Amino acid sequence: MANKHATLNTLIEPVVSAMGFELWGIDLLAQGKHSRLVIYIDSDNGVTVDDCADISRQIGAVLDVEDPISGEYRLEVSSPGMDRPLFDIEHFARFKGHRAMIRLRTPFDGRRKFQGLLAGVEGDEVLLQLDGEEYCFPIDAIDQARIVPTFEK
Numbered sequence: 637m638a639n640k641h642a643t644l645n646t647l648i649e650p651v652v653s654a655m656g657f658e659l660w661g662i663d664l665l666a667q668g669k670h671s672r673l674v675i676y677i678d679s680d681n682g683v684t685v686d687d688c689a690d691i692s693r694q695i696g697a698v699l700d701v702e703d704p705i706s707g708e709y710r711l712e713v714s715s716p717g718m719d720r721p722l723f724d725i726e727h728f729a730r731f732k733g734h735r736a737m738i739r740l741r742t743p744f745d746g747r748r749k750f751q752g753l754l755a756g757v758e759g760d761e762v763l764l765q766l767d768g769e770e771y772c773f774p775i776d777a778i779d780q781a782r783i784v785p786t787f788e789k
Contacts, residue, residue, distance in 0.1 A: 640664060643704050644673070651694050656688070660716045661723035664705070671709035673699075676716045683715035691724055720780040725757055735784040738764060740777050751784060756760045 644662050652659040652675070660676035665782025677683055677691060692713040699711070722728055722736065737751045744750075750773075761772045762781075 641705070647698055647702055647704060648675060648695055652691060655687075655691055655694065657683070657691065661727075663721070663750045664709075669707065669765055671707065671752055672703065672712065673709050674712045674714060675762060676714055676721065678716055686714040688715070701780065714773045715773055718783070718785040720783050722783065725760060725775050727761070727782070728754060728762045728775075731783055736764065737782050737784050738762070738778055739780045740773065742777070744771075744773070744777075748779075 641662055641664065644664065646660070647660065649659045657677040657679050660678045662676070663672075663674040665672045665674065675691070675695060677687070679687075692711060695713065696711055699705070723729065730735075732754050734754055735751065736754045737749065740748045740750070742748070750764055750766060752764045752769065752771075755763035755765045755770055757763060758772065760775050762775060762778065764771045764773065
């Protein structure tokens with residue numbers, strides 16, 4: 637699957653960059669016979685529905701020609717949103733000080749889900765503070781991570 641993501645990233649990133657956006661991440665989700673390819677884009681100026689539609693058309697054309705995904709799939713282009721997924725070590729460093737939910741590939745101390753404050757990164761490890769303790773998770777051990785939005789009163 638990592639190879640598939642690398643191929644998709646190589647095809648999609650130049651299209652997104654050429655249109656003035658940052659490729660935040662890619663999710664390829666198998667759902668029975670049909671898959672769902674979600675492309676997250678970001679920009680300092682925000683992302684509109686029209687931006688997503690324009691980029692979707694461009695990416696769709698590239699994917700139709702290159703055909704990197706076997707079988708049927710649905711293409712979605714979206715902003716990362718407030719509960720943005722975190723895909724790489726730079727994302728974790730960028731959101732230091734924010735609350736995050738991390739789901740591990742395999743259990744650690746009998747659990748896979750952790751929610752706490754991102755304390756930063758060290759090398760290829762993510763530091764998460766919760767319940768007065770700091771946990772270090774190798775980036776490769778993380779299956780999924782998202783920012784947990786907080787709202788001020």
